[in-house]
Structures are given as C-alpha cells and as structure tokens.
Amino acid sequence: MSLDIETVVISAIATQKQLDTASIKRESCLQDLGVSSLDAITIVYEVEEAFDVEISNAELEKLETVGDIVDGIGSLLAGK
Amino acid sequence: MGERIVITGLGSVSALGVGIAPFRSALLAGTAGIRNLEKIDCSGLRVVIGAQVPHFKAADFLDEALLPYLDRFSQFALIATKEALTDSGLTAGQYENAAAIIGTGCGGKETDETTYSQLYRDGRSRVHPLTIPKGMPSAAASQVSLQMKIKGPVFSVTSACSSSGHAIAQAALMIRHGLVDVAIAGGTDAPFTCGLLKSWDMLRVLSKDTCRPFSKDRSGMVLGEGAGILVLESERHAKARGADIYAEFAGFGMSSDAGHITDPSVDGAARTIGLCLQDAQLSPADVQYINAHGTATQANDVTETAAIIKVFKENAASLAVSSTKSMHGHALGAAGGLELVATVLSVKEGFIPPTVNFTEAGDGCDLDYVPNEVRFGPIDVALSNSFAFGGLNAVLAVRTFQ
Numbered sequence: 460m461s462l463d464i465e466t467v468v469i470s471a472i473a474t475q476k477q478l479d480t481a482s483i484k485r486e487s488c489l490q491d492l493g494v495s496s497l498d499a500i501t502i503v504y505e506v507e508e509a510f511d512v513e514i515s516n517a518e519l520e521k522l523e524t525v526g527d528i529v530d531g532i533g534s535l536l537a538g539k
Numbered sequence: 540m541g542e543r544i545v546i547t548g549l550g551s552v553s554a555l556g557v558g559i560a561p562f563r564s565a566l567l568a569g570t571a572g573i574r575n576l577e578k579i580d581c582s583g584l585r586v587v588i589g590a591q592v593p594h595f596k597a598a599d600f601l602d603e604a605l606l607p608y609l610d611r612f613s614q615f616a617l618i619a620t621k622e623a624l625t626d627s628g629l630t631a632g633q634y635e636n637a638a639a640i641i642g643t644g645c646g647g648k649e650t651d652e653t654t655y656s657q658l659y660r661d662g663r664s665r666v667h668p669l670t671i672p673k674g675m676p677s678a679a680a681s682q683v684s685l686q687m688k689i690k691g692p693v694f695s696v697t698s699a700c701s702s703s704g705h706a707i708a709q710a711a712l713m714i715r716h717g718l719v720d721v722a723i724a725g726g727t728d729a730p731f732t733c734g735l736l737k738s739w740d741m742l743r744v745l746s747k748d749t750c751r752p753f754s755k756d757r758s759g760m761v762l763g764e765g766a767g768i769l770v771l772e773s774e775r776h777a778k779a780r781g782a783d784i785y786a787e788f789a790g791f792g793m794s795s796d797a798g799h800i801t802d803p804s805v806d807g808a809a810r811t812i813g814l815c816l817q818d819a820q821l822s823p824a825d826v827q828y829i830n831a832h833g834t835a836t837q838a839n840d841v842t843e844t845a846a847i848i849k850v851f852k853e854n855a856a857s858l859a860v861s862s863t864k865s866m867h868g869h870a871l872g873a874a875g876g877l878e879l880v881a882t883v884l885s886v887k888e889g890f891i892p893p894t895v896n897f898t899e900a901g902d903g904c905d906l907d908y909v910p911n912e913v914r915f916g917p918i919d920v921a922l923s924n925s926f927a928f929g930g931l932n933a934v935l936a937v938r939t940f941q
Contacts, residue, residue: 477604500668501607507665 464510464536468528471505485526492525506532512539541715544788545777545940548627548770549880550619550725553867554590554763557600558622562867562877563884566892567913571866573749573761581733586740587747590763590868591731608673609682610647611729615766615873616679617686620723624687627770628782629721631688638719639683639693640710641768642702642726644872644927645735646676646695652732679727691719700832702726703767703875704925704933708791710771720776725876727766736762742801744836750869751896752833752862753840753904760834763868767876769883786886789920789936790819796930803839803926808846811932812922816850819936821920823851826858826936828891828921830882831908833862834869841903843926848906861909865895875925879935882923886937889917 465485472489473480475498483492489499499522503514506528512535522528551558554572555565565572572590597606597614609617624634650673654666672678677695684693692713696706703726710724730739739745739762746759771788792814796807816823832843848855863881870877881892890913897910923935 475607497668497672504665504668 464532465529467509468506468525468532471502472525475502483525485529487525489523489525503528510536512536542717543774544711544714544771545774546769546785546788546883546937547772547777547782548623548629549785549883550621550623550626550768551765551877551880552592552615552619553765553767553870553877554592555867557592557595557618559626559880562880565866566863566881566884567890569866569893569895569911569913571749571895573868576731579731579733579736581736584733584736586736586745588749588761589731590761590870592765605686608669610650610673610678612643612645612647612727613679613682615729615764616641616727616768617682619725619727619766619768620683620687623723623768623770629770633780634687634689634721636691636719637689637721637723638691638710638713639680639689639723640696640706641680641683642696642706642872642876643676643679643728644697644699644702645728645730647674647678648732648735649729650674652734683723689723697872698931698933699927699929700869700871700874701925701927701931701933702872703879704935705793707769707771707875707879707935708793708933711788711791714771714773720773722771723768724771725766725768725879726872726874728870728872729764730762730871731764746835749896750835750865751898752831752835752865752894753844753901753908754896754898755901756898757835757837757840757901760836760864761868763864763870765867765870765873765877767873767878767880769876769879784940786883786937787940789821789938791815791936792818792934794932796932798930801928803842804930805842805845805849807930807932808843808924808926809849811934812846812850812924815922815934815936819938821936823854826920826922827918828885829858829860830878830885830921830923831860831862832924832926833864833894835862835864839926840901843924844904844906855906858906859891859909859914860906861892861894863892875923875933875935879923879937882921883937886918886921886939890915891918
C-alpha cells in the first residue's frame with residue numbers, strides 16, 4: 460500500500476486539532492483529543508479524499524478511537 | 540425619541556491597511572489603496588486593479604487554530620470588531636449582551652467558489668465539510684459572536700452596497716428603543732474571487748485604470764474589500780462608564796426606489812437623505828459634509844449629485860461632498876461601515892477627506908467634491924450615503940458630541 464493508513468489518519472487529526480502527531484496514538488480516544496463532531500467529519504473527509512473511500516454516517520457514529528478510523532478504512536479498502 | 544446614541548469604538552480593515560491608524564493616515568494624506576491585483580487564480584480575467592487589503596495574512600491577526608473555520612469575510616469582520624471593542628474600552632462583561640449586526644453583500648464567496656470549482660471544474664465528487672459553516676452569509680456575524688462572546692441579538696443584514704448602512708440603522712433602532720445598551724455594527728466583504736470579479740466585469744462598471752468619482756473622465760468603480768465596524772452605545776451607558784465618545788449617531792434614513800435592479804434614482808436617493816435629516820431632526824443648513832456613495836460610475840455620480848441638490852437646494856453650494864471610495868475602493872457590503880468610520884473621524888477631528896484622482900468635474904457633477912486635498916475645519920454634522928443595486932438606500936447622520 461502506498462499510503463500508511465495510520466499515518467494519514469493521525470496527520471489529519473493533528474492538522475485539524477493543531478496537535479503534535481507524536482501525541483496521537485492508535486489507542487487515543489477521539490473525545491480525549493478534543494475531536495468534536497464537526498472535527499470528526501472534517502477528519503473523515505480528509506481520509507476519504509486520501510483513500511477514495513466512503514464512510515457512512517452509521518460508521519462515523521461508531522468511531523471512538525484513532526484505531527477505529529484506521530481499521531474502518533482498512534476494511535473498506537480490503538473490500539474494494 | 541428614545542435613547543440618544545453615541546459612537547465609542549471604531550475598527551477597520553481595508554485597502555488602506557489593517558486598523559484605524561493606517562485608514563486615518565491615508566484619509567488625511569489622500570493616499571489611495573488601489574493597486575494591481577495580487578494572488579487571483581482566474582484565467583482570462585480582464586480586471587487588473589482592485590483595492591485589496593495589502594499583503595494580508597490572517598495569521599498575523601487571528602489565532603491560527605481558528606483559520607480553518609473563517610472565510611476571508613469573517614476574518615475581516617473579526618479583526619475589525621476586535622479593534623472596535625478594544626477602542627471602545629468596553630469590558631467583556633459590558634458587551635456580553637450587546638447586539639452584533641454585520642452587513643455583507645456577498646457572504647463567504649471564497650469558500651463557496653472553492654467548493655464549486657472543485658465540483659464543477661475539477662470533477663471531484665466530495666467537497667469540504669466546512670463549506671456551509673464557513674460560507675454562509677451569516678458566518679461573519681456568528682464568528683463575531685463566538686469569538687467575542689457576544690450573546691445579544693446577532694445576525695447579518697444584506698442589501699448589497701447598503702448592507703452596512705442598514706446594519707448600523709438596525710443597531711441604532713435597538714439602542715434607541717432600549718433593547719440593548721451596546722451594539723457592534725457595520726459590514727464586511729471579500730469579493731476578490733474569480734467568479735465575482737468576472738461577474739462584476741460583465742456589468743461593465745469596473746474601471747481599468749483607477750477610481751475617479753465625479754470627474755469628467757471617470758471610468759467606473761474599483762472593487763474593494765475589508766470591514767468597517769463601529770461600537771454604538773446609548774449615551775447613558777457610555778457616560779456612566781466614562782467612555783471616550785467619538786460622535787453622536789444622530790439618525791438614519793432608509794428607503795427603496797422600487798425602480799430598477801441596477802439603475803439608481805434621484806428621487807429615491809433624495810427621499811432617503813430627507814428621511815435621514817428628519818430622523819436626526821436636522822435641516823439642510825446644519826450639514827457641512829457628505830461622505831458620498833460616489834462609486835465613479837457614470838450613473839451614480841450624476842444621480843447622487845442631483846439628489847443632493849434636490850434636498851439641499853441653495854445650501855448645496857456650500858456643502859463639502861467627497862468620495863473616500865477613491866481611496867479604499869468600493870468594498871460593497873463593507874463600504875458603508877468604512878465610510879461611516881471616515882465620517883466619524885471627520886466630525887471628531889475636524890477634517891474632510893478628499894476625493895482623490897479628481898481631474899475635472901463631470902457633466903452634471905457640480906458640487907464641491909473636495910478634490911485631491913484634505914481640508915481642515917470644524918464639522919458639526921455629516922452624512923454618509925449608501926445607494927445600493929436594487930434601489931436599496933441607507934443614509935446615516937453623525938453629529939459632534941456635546
């Protein structure tokens with residue numbers, strides 16, 4: 460794979476929340492990172508753009524950790 | 540008549556710079572902010588000049604974390620509001636329940652056009668999720684509320700080039716009737732986008748060289764951008780806190796031509812000036828200065844001159860009438876705000892900003908347009924005219940505070 464999913468997701472969160480990428484871990488809870496629902500849709504948009512996938516509203520609501528986004532994208536890509 | 544209203548704070552962003560200090564200096568020196576356009580990605584654009592905020596970097600004035608949420612028109616509004624509130628000396632607690640009425644003619648067009656360009660030109664299927672909250676015409680008003688923690692009546696007013704005038708009149712009404720003690724009002728616009736520039740160009744009203752209001756060789760308007768914001772306050776509230784008062788906000792006139800979607804009307808403009816004088820309990824002889832709408836289009840300058848003569852009759856000859864658009868360009872929804880700031884400075888400090896680039900009076904333009912040189916002397920009463928496309932008119936009056 461040309462793009463590492465975790466790197467893209469962490470970078471999108473870091474940009475949106477003006478955080479250091481090193482402070483964001485796979486296990487980090489989105490809420491603890493201060494990710495609001497508006498932040499979440501912006502982050503998901505960046506990730507959708509990077510991987511050309513579509514994350515449904517239902518899936519979006521289930522996201523709790525950074526890892527959830529990474530795994531979700533991974534399974535979407537696997538199903539492509 | 541209700542509460543008497545005073546002006547206690549000024550803020551501006553324009554082609555003359557960011558802040559009241561460069562704005563005031565340019566008005567005094569007669570320096571224009573019209574230049575070759577910078578940073579416009581737009582193929583086949585025939586417009587080459589504009590009155591843009593010079594070398595504007597939002598991060599120099601606003602928290603970088605906020606910028607993803609702020610269209611350029613919201614950035615201008617926020618910077619000017621912060622300046623006006625600081626200038627007023629009001630504490631956060633004193634403006635918490637204020638009104639904030641922000642005029643805009645265009646809204647967040649930079650945001651909208653970026654999205655539409657991605658969709659329609661680049662063929663992308665997905666657009667940025669902040670398009671709506673950044674681009675909505677009320678975004679600037681909302682951001683002023685959010686960032687300054689202003690919790691009173693907050694909304695946008697839109698009436699093209701009279702947006703600021705109507706916003707300020709609305710704010711004055713609220714104070715006059717005791718709804719609020721403090722109101723932040725004015726306007727903001729950021730029209731230097733490819734779509735807007737081309738659309739304005741197609742109306743064939745944009746100048747190719749410069750802005751020469753009321754001159755024989757005038758060649759049209761020059762688009763501008765920025766924000767002009769004022770703090771209005773009941774006299775009672777301002778005095779109770781020992782505020783420095785710039786001027787009294789004496790009154791306003793509002794009317795619509797119900798005539799033509801682009802052509803101005805002598806009767807409509809004259810009626811609005813008359814309504815303003817009536818509201819402010821002034822007679823024509825009381826007024827020394829009019830900050831004109833003065834766009835430098837063929838239609839406006841003759842019509843506005845005729846309207847002024849219709850109202851002021853024999854007093855018109857001794858009136859000073861200048862267009863500061865010759866310096867800060869036509870900032871559309873921000874124009875009336877910037878021009879009221881200029882008018883307030885004029886009354887407070889006793890100077891009349893000139894109409895720059897003036898060559899020779901145009902046909903039907905036979906008033907004293909204060910050509911090219913600032914004039915000093917006491918101004919007791921001054922008006923600021925806004926006559927918008929669609930025939931929507933607003934005229935504001937300020938008076939020396941005594």
